[in-house]
Amino acid sequence: MSPQTENVPTLPTRGGGAIPQLGFGVFQVPPRDTEAVVAQALETGYRHIDTAAAYRNEAGVGEAVRAGGLDRGEVYITTKCWNDDQGFQSARRALEASLERLETDYVDLYLIHWPVPAHDLYVETWKAFIEARDEGLARTIGVSNFQSPHLRRLIKETGETPAVNQIELHPLLQQRALRAEHDELGIVTEAWSPLAQGEVLGEPAIVEIAERHGRTPGQIVIRWHLQLGNVVFPKSVTPSRIAENFDVFDFELEDSEMEAIDALDRGERIGPDPDTFIRP
Numbered sequence: 001m002s003p004q005t006e007n008v009p010t011l012p013t014r015g016g017g018a019i020p021q022l023g024f025g026v027f028q029v030p031p032r033d034t035e036a037v038v039a040q041a042l043e044t045g046y047r048h049i050d051t052a053a054a055y056r057n058e059a060g061v062g063e064a065v066r067a068g069g070l071d072r073g074e075v076y077i078t079t080k081c082w083n084d085d086q087g088f089q090s091a092r093r094a095l096e097a098s099l100e101r102l103e104t105d106y107v108d109l110y111l112i113h114w115p116v117p118a119h120d121l122y123v124e125t126w127k128a129f130i131e132a133r134d135e136g137l138a139r140t141i142g143v144s145n146f147q148s149p150h151l152r153r154l155i156k157e158t159g160e161t162p163a164v165n166q167i168e169l170h171p172l173l174q175q176r177a178l179r180a181e182h183d184e185l186g187i188v189t190e191a192w193s194p195l196a197q198g199e200v201l202g203e204p205a206i207v208e209i210a211e212r213h214g215r216t217p218g219q220i221v222i223r224w225h226l227q228l229g230n231v232v233f234p235k236s237v238t239p240s241r242i243a244e245n246f247d248v249f250d251f252e253l254e255d256s257e258m259e260a261i262d263a264l265d266r267g268e269r270i271g272p273d274p275d276t277f278i279r280p
Contacts, residue, residue: 034060
């Protein structure tokens with residue numbers, strides 16, 4: 001294990017597992033480029049790769065992990081069940097298909113990608129996830145883009161609390177109430193679109209903090225996520241940016257700097273509304 005890798009903290013998850021707090025996301029990475037991009041991330045020191053069936057690049061993730069010469073247990077792989085595959089039997093088949101594309105016997109974390117309340121299948125899907133976890137096909141199970149009522153219904157109807165909820169979360173959309181509920185329920189918060197697709201990088205408060213630390217605005221926002229306790233997935237296909245996003249463990253933000261970023265919350269989404277989203 002490289003010294004860089006050793007710098008990445010882990011967060012405990014339900015069932016006794018642990019999740020690396022800084023991961024590498026491959027959303028919108030073209031399938032033909034995925035193996036090379038993930039190989040670069042692994043060489044940099046990332047050991048947590050976040051993909052999804054809907055991204056159509058699971059195969060490239062699996063190829064990069066195998067080609068990297070790392071033991072399977074050294075790389076934490078997350079993938080997700082797409083909306084059209086919800087339902088007990090469909091979700092089971094979807095996981096098996098993901099495992100085939102990744103060419104692995106298990107995933108470290110399997111997520112319901114969106115709740116899709118209009119289909120009303122997420123409880124049945126969750127039951128399939130519980131079975132898959134009990135059979136060892138997924139070490140840990142969780143959800144993505146779930147709102148409080150969706151979480152509460154899962155718990156009430158199955159008795160099983162998701163280990164993780166991956167949500168849109170960045171300085172413009174900080175989701176404080178949902179994060180507090182995660183803390184209450186013992187759910188790890190993961191942040192997707194952590195830089196708001198770059199929209200926060202020109203914010204004067206963030207630029208000023210970056211100049212003070214001799215860092216980039218992106219590094220400041222990633223550091224903010226880490227100090228909040230979020231799992232965070234910066235994404236890039238550029239080697240220098242991949243390395244830059246990983247270089248965030250040798251400085252800390254002061255309380256006043258965290259508060260300055262906290263003050264940027266405007267409740268603004270970049271992505272869809274989880275209560276209504278079905279497909280692009």
